[in-house]
Each structure stands twice: as structure tokens, then as C-alpha cells.
Amino acid sequence: MEKEALDDLRQVIPDDRMFLDLAERYCYSYDASFGEYLPEIVIQPKNAKEISEVIKLANTHKIPVYPRGSGTSLSGGPLPVKGGMVLDMTLLRDKLIIDRENMLAIVSPGVITANIHKKAEEAGLFYPPDPSSSNVATIGGNLLENSSGPKGLKYGTTKEYVIGMEVVTPTGEIIRTGGKTVKNVTGYDLTRLIVGSEGTLGIVTEAIIRLIPKPQSKQTFVAHFNHLIDSGHAITSILSSGILPSALELMDNACIRAVESYRPSGLPLQAEAILIIEIDGHPLAIEEEINKCADICTAEGASYVKIAETEEERQTIWSARKSVSPAITQMGPTKISEDATVPRSQIPAMMERLNTIREKYGLNLVVFGHAGDGNLHPNIITDKRNITEMKKVELAVSEIFEAAIELGGTLSGEHGIGTLKSPYMEMELGITGVNMMKKIKEAWDPNNILNPGKIFPDKGQTRVVLVT
Amino acid sequence: MANNLYSDAYDWTNQCVKCGYCLPACPTYESMGVESASPRGRINLVKMAAEGKIDFQKDLAEPIDLCLGCRACETACPVGVPYGHILEAAKEAIENSPSTIQKNKMNKIKKLALVHLFPYPKRMNRIGSAVQFYQKTGLSKLIRSLNVLQKVSPALAHLEQALPAIETSSKRIRTGTIMPAKGETKLKVAFFAGCIMDSMMSRINRLTIELLTLAGCEVILPENQNCCGALHSHQGETKQAKALAKRNIQAFMQSDADVIVNNAGGCGASLLEYGHLLADDHEWAGAARAFSEKSKDISQILHQLGPLPFTEEWQGIVSYQDSCHLRNVQKVQKEPRLLLQSIPGVSYVEMEGFDRCCASGGIYNLLHFDESMKILDEKMKNLKDTKATTVVTVNPGCQMQMSIGIQREGAANQIKSMHLVEILAKACGLD
Numbered sequence: 001m002e003k004e005a006l007d008d009l010r011q012v013i014p015d016d017r018m019f020l021d022l023a024e025r026y027c028y029s030y031d032a033s034f035g036e037y038l039p040e041i042v043i044q045p046k047n048a049k050e051i052s053e054v055i056k057l058a059n060t061h062k063i064p065v066y067p068r069g070s071g072t073s074l075s076g077g078p079l080p081v082k083g084g085m086v087l088d089m090t091l092l093r094d095k096l097i098i099d100r101e102n103m104l105a106i107v108s109p110g111v112i113t114a115n116i117h118k119k120a121e122e123a124g125l126f127y128p129p130d131p132s133s134s135n136v137a138t139i140g141g142n143l144l145e146n147s148s149g150p151k152g153l154k155y156g157t158t159k160e161y162v163i164g165m166e167v168v169t170p171t172g173e174i175i176r177t178g179g180k181t182v183k184n185v186t187g188y189d190l191t192r193l194i195v196g197s198e199g200t201l202g203i204v205t206e207a208i209i210r211l212i213p214k215p216q217s218k219q220t221f222v223a224h225f226n227h228l229i230d231s232g233h234a235i236t237s238i239l240s241s242g243i244l245p246s247a248l249e250l251m252d253n254a255c256i257r258a259v260e261s262y263r264p265s266g267l268p269l270q271a272e273a274i275l276i277i278e279i280d281g282h283p284l285a286i287e288e289e290i291n292k293c294a295d296i297c298t299a300e301g302a303s304y305v306k307i308a309e310t311e312e313e314r315q316t317i318w319s320a321r322k323s324v325s326p327a328i329t330q331m332g333p334t335k336i337s338e339d340a341t342v343p344r345s346q347i348p349a350m351m352e353r354l355n356t357i358r359e360k361y362g363l364n365l366v367v368f369g370h371a372g373d374g375n376l377h378p379n380i381i382t383d384k385r386n387i388t389e390m391k392k393v394e395l396a397v398s399e400i401f402e403a404a405i406e407l408g409g410t411l412s413g414e415h416g417i418g419t420l421k422s423p424y425m426e427m428e429l430g431i432t433g434v435n436m437m438k439k440i441k442e443a444w445d446p447n448n449i450l451n452p453g454k455i456f457p458d459k460g461q462t463r464v465v466l467v468t
Numbered sequence: 469m470a471n472n473l474y475s476d477a478y479d480w481t482n483q484c485v486k487c488g489y490c491l492p493a494c495p496t497y498e499s500m501g502v503e504s505a506s507p508r509g510r511i512n513l514v515k516m517a518a519e520g521k522i523d524f525q526k527d528l529a530e531p532i533d534l535c536l537g538c539r540a541c542e543t544a545c546p547v548g549v550p551y552g553h554i555l556e557a558a559k560e561a562i563e564n565s566p567s568t569i570q571k572n573k574m575n576k577i578k579k580l581a582l583v584h585l586f587p588y589p590k591r592m593n594r595i596g597s598a599v600q601f602y603q604k605t606g607l608s609k610l611i612r613s614l615n616v617l618q619k620v621s622p623a624l625a626h627l628e629q630a631l632p633a634i635e636t637s638s639k640r641i642r643t644g645t646i647m648p649a650k651g652e653t654k655l656k657v658a659f660f661a662g663c664i665m666d667s668m669m670s671r672i673n674r675l676t677i678e679l680l681t682l683a684g685c686e687v688i689l690p691e692n693q694n695c696c697g698a699l700h701s702h703q704g705e706t707k708q709a710k711a712l713a714k715r716n717i718q719a720f721m722q723s724d725a726d727v728i729v730n731n732a733g734g735c736g737a738s739l740l741e742y743g744h745l746l747a748d749d750h751e752w753a754g755a756a757r758a759f760s761e762k763s764k765d766i767s768q769i770l771h772q773l774g775p776l777p778f779t780e781e782w783q784g785i786v787s788y789q790d791s792c793h794l795r796n797v798q799k800v801q802k803e804p805r806l807l808l809q810s811i812p813g814v815s816y817v818e819m820e821g822f823d824r825c826c827a828s829g830g831i832y833n834l835l836h837f838d839e840s841m842k843i844l845d846e847k848m849k850n851l852k853d854t855k856a857t858t859v860v861t862v863n864p865g866c867q868m869q870m871s872i873g874i875q876r877e878g879a880a881n882q883i884k885s886m887h888l889v890e891i892l893a894k895a896c897g898l899d
């Protein structure tokens with residue numbers, strides 16, 4: 001870092017929140033995805049004013065700025081790919097106000113999402129987006145990645161809940177978007193534009209999020225299928241019967257086997273798929289709905305259906321689903337985790353395509369995910385030290401995306417584009433579509449200061465490169 | 469540089485998928501708020517050092533030194549990264565790497581104690597007697613009133629105040645003794661006395677043995693046992709830790725006890741890991757594993773043989789602070805709680821953050837006084853919320869740390885810190 005820039009930064013940020021030594025910088029060189037990029041400096045701001053001044057200096061001295069929450073991104077979102085400065089947002093965590101009357105929460109970006117869940121519930125309210133990283137990830141990171149989880153099917157994703165924000169722009173001004181009203185049609189909807197922009201259009205310093213009444217109760221059941229195709233039909237039948245589950249999760253045979261060898265719990269090794277379905281709402285209504293769902297599964301050929309009768313049984317059902325991630329990491333040191341998403345009617349077709357890809361490349365590919373909304377997580381387990389296999393993985397990943405898009409789906413349901421999927425953007429959006437987005441970026445961030453190297457591919461980059 | 473142990477550690481660091489699930493569990497990440505004070509950060513730094521990207525002394529030593537070794541991160545990790553092993557390997561590598569910077573003075577004191585003191589029961593006993601003399605003669609009162617220690621070292625001053633009253637050595641049960649069970653003999657156990665426990669807290673050891681016999685154990689106190697070596701492993705002195713382990717294995721495997729019992733969470737964890745510590749030593753690996761399998765915490769045995777014959781009612785609210793090594797390494801969580809709840813009259817209240825390290829961390833509170841106190845003061849707020857009049861632990865370090873915390877809060881008249889054994893013994897009419 002140039003001395004002049006550093007001297008200027010010192011005027012704004014005290015030394016104990018500014019890190020230049022190697023060890024500290026290496027600690028902000030990664031996220032939960034792939035790749036390692038060493039920043040030149042790490043800064044921990046405490047408020048919007050400091051950030052605004054830092055960004056202005058960054059523009060003057062042309063230093064790239066990489067905002068970072070808890071670094072749990074699976075797509076390389078906070079990685080400082082062009083060096084420069086990591087802006088660690090985790091100290092901005094002093095505000096978590098629940099406004100019961102207006103059913104809102106006003107939060108600082110560094111607040112951990114699970115704390116919002118907890119505080120909302122204490123007030124009898126509910127904040128639905130539930131990425132499985134919610135105990136670790138910040139709400140800021142959730143907003144910028146537009147995160148969600150199993151509940152996305154019924155309740156939508158983070159963007160459905162953010163109605164207002166305070167934002168530091170890429171040129172260092174502080175603005176407000178949206179507000180405290182659920183209805184708001186004044187001008188362009190900048191809130192929606194920034195949510196999901198992966199930290200390329202602004203730094204969020206406060207968010208107003210909508211809360212809803214907490215559902216009175218919930219019920220869960222699990223169904224085993226000997227044929228994957230039947231589970232696909234069960235999903236579409238349930239959804240077209242007018243029932244909207246709060247979660248509808250799928251595990252394929254490879255997942256079942258992985259979970260069983262990791263933490264045996266009596267899952268059916270021969271089954272091609274397991275569905276886990278949860279329904280929430282009024283106790284009388286869900287009683288009727290859950291039985292109907294179970295009947296549908298049986299009619300579609302489920303070999304076994306079990307409705308949880310106690311909280312303990314409910315936990316047992318979910319623990320199988322929650323063990324998937326740790327279980328598959330036991331199968332190899334490197335996990336390439338994708339989240340290609342298709343219209344839900346295409347789930348069986350997508351599963352077929354994935355099967356073909358698995359066989360073609362002879363890879364360890366498992367599939368699980370939020371089947372209710374078509375958001376599948378094909379995961380390839382490998383070892384990045386095995387270069388030949390990694391080259392196959394690169395090809396397989398490309399084919400997975402092609403399949404998703406051909407079936408009318410999208411590159412990412414929830415993990416974002418980051419560095420990993422940028423080469424495929426044109427495939428989904430076309431050249432003009434990507435250019436439209438680039439124009440927005442250029443207008444907002446003329447110096448390309450904020451999170452450069454993300455979303456848009458570098459020149460000539462046509463597919464992901466995992467090893468060189 | 470990369471010796472064998474360290475190259476194992478490198479493989480372990482590669483298991484980490486950087487998901488960050490361990491972050492919320494880590495007390496130092498919470499109190500310091502930087503990634504280098506988090507498990508994920510530390511693991512990555514160990515990896516960077518192994519790859520030669522950073523320097524062991526200059527870059528790695530401090531982040532590793534600031535770790536409490538509480539291993540809560542290990543319990544939280546979904547993929548089972550063996551953080552404890554990575555930590556110890558890193559400490560050893562740092563210890564053995566060429567020093568580019570001057571090691572600090574505390575390091576010398578630390579070494580002195582580790583090499584010349586803890587391994588020698590006789591020396592430890594002499595200190596115990598000296599402290600007892602010091603307490604008895606009123607010298608301690610004088611020193612306290614003059615506040616000298618406070619001026620020399622606030623850390624030592626705190627520790628001095630937290631030291632329990634030491635029993636006269638005549639009450640101490642000698643090694644080599646066999647104590648018969650009261651009534652029918654249900655179990656033969658060998659008791660691991662520990663170095664600090666034996667010298668400074670011999671009263672707790674005596675009460676442990678009495679409780680065990682009351683519960684139906686024949687208790688053997690094998691001769692030639694010595695310090696468990698935990699502090700040595702934690703400070704990177706692996707060679708010495710191994711030597712101590714071998715002496716203990718020899719001492720205990722001669723007795724035909726069914727179980728080896730200890731009453732200090734930290735020591736227990738170390739005994740449980742002898743199997744791992746000596747895994748590469750062909751001559752000792754088998755015996756070490758057998759030793760570890762037999763090793764149990766006092767609460768497990770008393771719970772297994774219970775209920776205890778209580779004779780007295782307890783007044784007031786009791787809360788429990790988990791000892792990290794008991795909870796996260798030995799995975800003993802419910803037994804101490806069930807035992808406390810079984811005491812007549814006890815109303816048991818769980819404290820928020822009971823699973824969080826109190827930052828005693830072996831001798832962490834001496835080496836990193838300010839950091840330790842920050843974490844402790846948070847804990848005290850939670851303790852006060854329970855309205856407990858007694859807080860119970862199963863580890864001498866934690867118990868003293870609780871006393872320090874209570875004193876810092878000026879709550880010595882309202883709350884008392886006790887070892888599980890003390891409260892059980894009192895309720896059984898022993899003492």
C-alpha cells in the first residue's frame with residue numbers, strides 16, 4: 001500500500017482497527033469457497049461515516065474495496081481478487097431493534113442472522129429467510145447474496161423482506177433507499193437492485209426488514225422412494241393440490257449413503273430419494289394438510305411414509321438432512337458446491353441430466369436441495385491436489401450449468417455468482433443482458449472500486465478454472 | 469521444518485472447509501473480534517505457516533498463543549477438524565522453530581515451571597506446604613492489606629486471592645495407600661491425584677477418595693504417578709509430555725483397577741488423549757490406548773454408582789460452569805448436572821453461556837491477563853443473572869477463575885465457587 005494512501009486512511013481509522021501485518025491479512029484472504037487472495041490492508045469500520053470517508057479515499061487512490069461479512073460465501077463474494085482493501089463489516093453490530101407495532105426489524109449489517117430470528121421470535125414474530133449458515137453469516141452478507149433456505153418455497157428469499165436501507169455508494173455518499181412502509185413505489189426500486197448485488201453496488205450500513213406473525217405450529221414427515229422419478233411426481237402433485245409446504249427437501253441415493261456411513265440412523269440405503277416435508281400454520285389446518293401430503297406420496301409410490309409425532313421425532317427427521325454437508329465432506333477434502341436451480345416441474349429431468357454427467361465423468365457427485373422451489377445443490381466431492389480429476393470437474397460444472405439453463409432454470413438459486421460462475425453469465429442473460437448490468441455497474445462505480453472481479457467475467461473467460 | 473507431527477497437522481488443516489461454523493463457539497473471537505483470534509483463522513494460519521507463506525515465530529506465534537485451548541470449536545465443527553491436535557502440533561513447531569524475535573520474559577518463567585516444577589510431585593508438595601504456611605501465618609493477610617502483589621502483577625494478585633485454604637500435609641492421603649469401599653465393593657478404581665490438585669487442593673482429593681469409597685469403590689492410589697502433562701502439551705513441550713505420560717501409564721497399569729478416576733477436567737482430557745499422544749510409539753501405543761479407555765471423570769463414576777447417601781439439605785440456587793476439557797474433549801456434560809440436581813434442597817439454574825470457556829485456560833489467565841479478564845467479566849454477568857449462591861466446576865483452574873471473577877464483581881459475600889466434589893461431600897456429611 002502506498003504511503004500517501006495509508007497516511008490518509010490513518011486520519012479516518014484508528015490503528016487498532018487497521019491491519020497491515022501478514023498474519024492478519026491472510027485471515028481475510030478466504031471465504032467458504034475456493035481461492036485465496038491476499039489483501040493489502042484490512043479495515044474494521046464502526047459506522048457509515050467512517051465507511052463513507054474510506055470509500056472516498058479509495059476512489060482518490062484507486063484502491064479496490066472488498067466488503068466482507070462472516071466470509072461464508074460459497075461463490076467467492078468477499079475475496080479480494082484484485083488485492084486492495086478488505087472492509088470487515090462485523091463490528092457494525094450494535095443495532096437490532098424489533099418494532100412490533102410496525103412488524104419491522106432495524107438492524108446493523110454485522111448482526112448475525114440467527115440473532116434476528118431469536119429476537120423476532122421473542123416478540124412473537126418471524127423472519128423467514130433461513131440459510132443453513134444463519135448461526136454464522138451476517139444479515140449484511142445475506143442481503144447482498146439474497147440468501148434463503150428450505151423456507152424459501154413458501155416465504156421467498158431475503159429480498160422479499162428488505163424494505164429499506166442505508167447505503168454508502170461506491171463513490172462514498174450516504175443514501176437511503178426504500179423506507180419503513182411495506183408499500184413503496186416512489187421511483188426506481190434501488191433496494192431490490194442492491195439486494196443480491198454481491199457487494200458491487202454499495203455498502204449496506206443499515207437495513208429495515210419486514211417481519212411476519214409467527215406460525216402457530218408445524219408438522220413434518222419423511223417419505224422414502226425407490227424411484228427418483230416418483231419423488232419428482234410427488235413434489236409436483238403436492239404443489240398442484242393447493243398445499244404450500246414451508247419446506248420440501250430432497251436427498252438422493254448418494255446423499256443417503258453418505259449420511260448413513262457418517263452417522264448411521266437407519267436410512268434406507270436402497271431408496272433412490274428421500275423427501276422431507278414440513279407444513280406450518282394453524283394446527284387444525286396443518287393436521288389435514290400433512291395427512292393429505294402423506295397420502296399423495298403413498299399414491300405416487302413412496303415405499304415408506306412417517307409423520308413425526310413428537311418434537312424429538314421431528315428433530316430426527318431433520319438431522320438426516322442436516323448431516324448431508326458434514327457427511328459428504330468426509331468423502332474427500334474438496335467439495336465443489338453448486339446451486340443450479342430449475343423450474344420445479346423440471347426436477348426429474350434435471351436429476352436425469354445430473355446422473356448422466358456423473359457417469360460421463362466418473363465423478364463423486366451427490367444431489368440434495370430445496371426441491372420445492374427447484375433449487376438443487378449438486379455437490380462434487382474430490383481432491384484439489386488431483387489435477388486430472390479437477391479438470392474433469394471443470395467440465396462437469398460447465399455441463400451442470402448448461403443443463404440448468406436449457407431446462408429454463410438459473411445459474412444460482414442462492415449462493416451468488418461471485419468469481420465462480422461469472423464465466424457463465426452470458427449463457428443465461430445473453431450479451432445484451434450482461435451489458436445492461438455492466439452499464440449499471442459503470443454508472444454507479446465509475447472507478448470500479450467496489451468488489452471488482454465479481455459477477456462479470458474477465459475478457460475471454462468462458463468457463464470456471466479451478467486449477468491451473 | 470515440517471517434522472512428522474507438523475505434516476500431520478497440515479493434512480488436518482486441509483480438512484477445514486472454512487464454513488465458519490466454529491466462529492460463534494469461540495470466546496476469543498467474540499472478545500477480540502478479529503478473524504486471527506478465531507478457530508478458522510488460526511487453522512488457516514497454521515496452514516500458511518506450513519506452506520512457508522508466513523513465519524512461525526513472527527506471524528503464527530501470537531495468534532496461537534492467544535488461543536485458550538478450550539476446544540469449543542472442535543465440538544462445533546461439522547466436519548470434525550481435530551483442532552486440539554492442530555493446536556498442539558503448531559505449538560511444538562513454534563517452540564522448535566528458529567527464533568527470529570526475542571521470546572518474552574513470561575516464556576522463561578513458564579518454561580521454568582513446566583520443566584522444573586510440575587513434573588515433580590515432591591517439589592509441588594513443598595510449594596503446597598509453603599503456601600499453607602504462608603496462609604496460616606497471616607503473612608497472606610498482611611500482603612493482601614499492603615496490596616504489594618497488585619503492584620507487582622495484577623495477575624498473580626488475583627490468583628493469590630483465589631487460592632483455596634490448603635490442608636495440613638498430615639491429612640493428605642499418601643500414594644501407595646489402598647482405601648477399602650464402605651460396604652459392598654462395586655468397583656475397583658485407581659485415583660489420579662494430579663500435580664496441582666495434589667499439592668494445592670489436597671482437601672478436594674481427600675474428599676474425592678472419601679466419596680468414592682462411600683459410593684462403593686475400593687480406591688488405590690498408585691505410587692510413582694505424576695503430572696498428567698497437559699500443561700506441557702499445551703505449551704508445545706511434547707517430548708516432556710510424552711515422558712510424563714509413560715510414567716503414569718507404568719504406574720497405573722500395574723494396579724488391577726477397573727477404572728482410572730480423576731477429578732480435574734483438564735487432567736482428565738489429557739489422560740484420555742494418551743492414546744493419541746503415543747500413537748506413533750510402537751512400544752507404548754497399545755498400553756496408552758488401554759490407559760485412555762479406562763480413564764473416567766469422577767462425576768461419571770459417582771453418577772454410575774449413585775445415588776449418593778446424602779445426609780444434609782443444601783440451601784439456595786446452584787449453577788454449573790462446564791470445564792471445557794470435560795465438556796468438549798471428554799464429552800461429559802450431563803453427569804455433573806444430574807449429580808447436582810440430586811442433592812436434596814438444591815434448586816439448579818442453568819447459566820447462559822455455561823458452555824463457554826471462563827478463560828482460565830491452564831495458565832492463560834497468567835499469560836494473557838487482560839484478555840482473560842474481559843472474557844471472565846462477561847461470564848460473571850451471566851452468573852449473576854442466575855441468582856445462584858454457589859457456582860460449581862470440575863476443574864481446579866476453572867474453580868479458581870470463578871473465585872477471581874466473583875471477587876472482581878465484589879460478590880464474595882453472595883456467591884461461592886466450589887468444586888463438584890466439595891459440594892457433594894458436604895451434602896453427604898463428609899468434611
Ligand SMILES: Cc1cc2nc3c(=O)[nH]c(=O)nc-3n(C[C@H](O)[C@H](O)[C@H](O)COP(=O)(O)OP(=O)(O)OC[C@H]3O[C@@H](n4cnc5c(N)ncnc54)[C@H](O)[C@@H]3O)c2cc1C
Pocket residue numbers: 031032066067068069070071072073074076077078089109130131132133136137138139140141142143144145146147148149150198199200202203204205325414415451486487488
Ligand atoms: C455451510 C454453509 C451453508 C450455507 N448455506 C446456505 C443456504 O442455505 N442458503 C444460502 O443462501 N446461502 C448459504 N450459504 C452461503 C452463505 O452463507 C451466504 O451467502 C451468506 O449470506 C454470506 O454471509 P456472510 O456474512 O458470510 O457474507 P460474506 O461471505 O462475507 O459476503 C457475501 C457477499 O456480501 C458482500 N457483503 C457482505 N456484507 C456486506 C455489506 N454490509 N455491504 C455490502 N456488501 C456486503 C460481500 O462483498 C460478498 O459479496 C452457506 C454457506 C456455508 C459455508
Ligand code: SF4
Pocket residue numbers: 483484485486487488489490491507508511544545546547548549
Ligand atoms: S467449523 Fe470446522 S470446517 Fe468449519 S471453519 Fe471451523 S474448523 Fe473449519
Ligand code: SF4
Pocket residue numbers: 493494495496497505506507510535536537538539540541542551825
Ligand atoms: S480452542 Fe477455544 S479459544 Fe481456541 S480457537 Fe477453539 S474455541 Fe477459540
